[in-house]
Amino acid sequence: MTGSEERLRDGATGQEGDDQSAELFAELRALEPDSARYGELRDELVTRFLPVAHRLARRFRNRGESMEDLEQVATLGLINAVDRFDPERGTDFLSFAVPTVLGELRRHFRDATWSMRVPRRLKELHLAISGAVGELSQRLGRAPTPSEIAAHLDLPREDVFAGLEVSLAQRSASLDEALQQGEQEGLSLGDTIGSDDPHLAAVDERESLHPLLECLPERERKILVLRFVHNLTQTQIAEQVGVSQMHVSRLLSKTLERLRQGLGRER
Amino acid sequence: MSEAESTINEPISDDVSFDVEVRVAATPQHLSAIRAVAADLAMRADFDLDAIADLKLAVDEACSTLVMHAASGTELSCAFRCTPDEIAVRAVVPSADGTPPRRDTFSWRVLSTLADFVTASVSRDGTPTRVRIDLVKKRTTVVNA
Numbered sequence: 001m002t003g004s005e006e007r008l009r010d011g012a013t014g015q016e017g018d019d020q021s022a023e024l025f026a027e028l029r030a031l032e033p034d035s036a037r038y039g040e041l042r043d044e045l046v047t048r049f050l051p052v053a054h055r056l057a058r059r060f061r062n063r064g065e066s067m068e069d070l071e072q073v074a075t076l077g078l079i080n081a082v083d084r085f086d087p088e089r090g091t092d093f094l095s096f097a098v099p100t101v102l103g104e105l106r107r108h109f110r111d112a113t114w115s116m117r118v119p120r121r122l123k124e125l126h127l128a129i130s131g132a133v134g135e136l137s138q139r140l141g142r143a144p145t146p147s148e149i150a151a152h153l154d155l156p157r158e159d160v161f162a163g164l165e166v167s168l169a170q171r172s173a174s175l176d177e178a179l180q181q182g183e184q185e186g187l188s189l190g191d192t193i194g195s196d197d198p199h200l201a202a203v204d205e206r207e208s209l210h211p212l213l214e215c216l217p218e219r220e221r222k223i224l225v226l227r228f229v230h231n232l233t234q235t236q237i238a239e240q241v242g243v244s245q246m247h248v249s250r251l252l253s254k255t256l257e258r259l260r261q262g263l264g265r266e267r
Numbered sequence: 268m269s270e271a272e273s274t275i276n277e278p279i280s281d282d283v284s285f286d287v288e289v290r291v292a293a294t295p296q297h298l299s300a301i302r303a304v305a306a307d308l309a310m311r312a313d314f315d316l317d318a319i320a321d322l323k324l325a326v327d328e329a330c331s332t333l334v335m336h337a338a339s340g341t342e343l344s345c346a347f348r349c350t351p352d353e354i355a356v357r358a359v360v361p362s363a364d365g366t367p368p369r370r371d372t373f374s375w376r377v378l379s380t381l382a383d384f385v386t387a388s389v390s391r392d393g394t395p396t397r398v399r400i401d402l403v404k405k406r407t408t409v410v411n412a
Contacts, residue, residue, distance in 0.1 A: 133316060164310060
C-alpha cells in the first residue's frame with residue numbers, strides 16, 4: 001500500500017471500519033437490488049466512503065473547476081464503485097474504489113472542462129451533440145453531418161452549428177498531458193504500430209521525424225499512425241482508441257502543431 | 268501564365284473565382300482565424316464531422332507550410348470556393364526564396380492524406396514570386412465499412 005492510500009484510509013474509516021465494510025458489502029450483494037434494505041445499505045456505504053471521494057476530488061482542485069462540481073463527480077464515481085464492487089474477488093473496497101473515482105474525475109476533465117466561460121445552454125447543447133454524434137456514428141458507420149445531428153436531436157441546424165463551435169472552446173492541451181499517466185491501460189499500441197513503423201520510417205528519413213515521434217505520448221502517436229499511415233477516419237480512430245471523434249480531432253491538431261514546432265524551419 | 272514546378276493533378280483552374288477570402292499577416296499566430304473560417308464553411312456545407320475536421324487540419328497544415336515560405340512582413344491569402352460536392356482552397360504567400368514546399372516531408376503526407384487533391388506551385392509571372400498550395404476536400408459520400 002502506498003503512503004497516500006494509507007492516509008486516505010486513515011482519513012476514512014480505519015482498520016475496524018474496513019472489516020465492517022466488508023461485512024456490509026457481503027450483506028449488500030446477498031440482497032435483491034430493489035429491496036428497501038439494499039437501498040439503505042448502499043446509502044450507508046456511500047456515506048461511509050464519501051470522505052475518501054472528496055479527498056480524491058481535492059487533488060484536482062487547482063484546475064479551474066469548482067470544488068462542489070469535483071465532489072459531485074467523485075461521488076458519482078464512488079456510487080459506481082459501490083454498485084460494481086465484488087467482495088468475492090478478495091480485494092478490499094478501497095483498492096477498487098480509488099481507481100474508479102480517479103477514473104471518473106479524469107473523464108470529467110477529459111470530456112467536460114472548458115477553457116473559457118461558456119453559457120450553460122451551450123454546454124448542454126454540446127453534450128447533447130456529443131451524445132448524438134456517438135450514437136449516429138455507430139448507426140451510420142461514419143461521422144454524421146450537422147443536418148443529421150439536427151434531425152436526430154430535433155433541433156434547428158443553427159443550434160447544432162453553435163454547439164459544434166463550442167467544442168473549439170474546450171480545453172484540451174495541458175490537461176491531456178497532465179492526465180496522460182495512468183490512462184494508458186486499454187490502449188494496445190504494440191500490434192498496430194509495430195508493423196507500420198517501416199512505412200513511417202520511409203517518410204521520416206529526411207525529416208528527423210523519428211525522434212519527435214518517439215517523444216509523443218503513446219496515444220498521440222497511435223492516433224497519428226492510424227490517421228496518416230492506415231488512413232482511418234477520425235471516427236474509426238475514435239472507436240479504436242476509446243475517445244470521442246472531437247477529442248481525436250483536438251489531439252491530432254495539437255500533435256501536428258507539436259511536430260511542426262519540433263521540425264522548426266525545415267522545409 | 269507560367270507555372271514553374273507545376274504538378275500532378277491540378278484540381279483548381281486558375282481562372283476560378285472564390286467565395287470567401289481571408290488575409291492575415293503571414294505568421295503562425297493568425298492562422299486560427301483561417302482555421303475557424305474553414306471549419307465554419309465545411310460545417311455550413313453540411314460536410315460530415317470527419318470531413319470538417321480534415322479540412323480544418325489540412326488548411327492549417329497548408330497555411331503553416333506557407334508561412335515558413337513567406338517573405339517576412341508579407342500577407343497570407345487563403346481563399347475558399349464552396350460547391351455542392353467540394354470545398355476548394357487556394358492559399359498564397361509572396362515567396363521568401365522562390366522554392367516550393369518539399370514533397371518528401373511528413374507534412375506533405377499529412378496534407379495529401381487529409382485532402383482529396385493537393386498541389387504546390389511557384390509562380391514567377393508577377394512580382395513578387397508567389398508560392399501557393401491548392402487543395403480540395405470533397406464531401407464524403409460512402410465510407411468503407
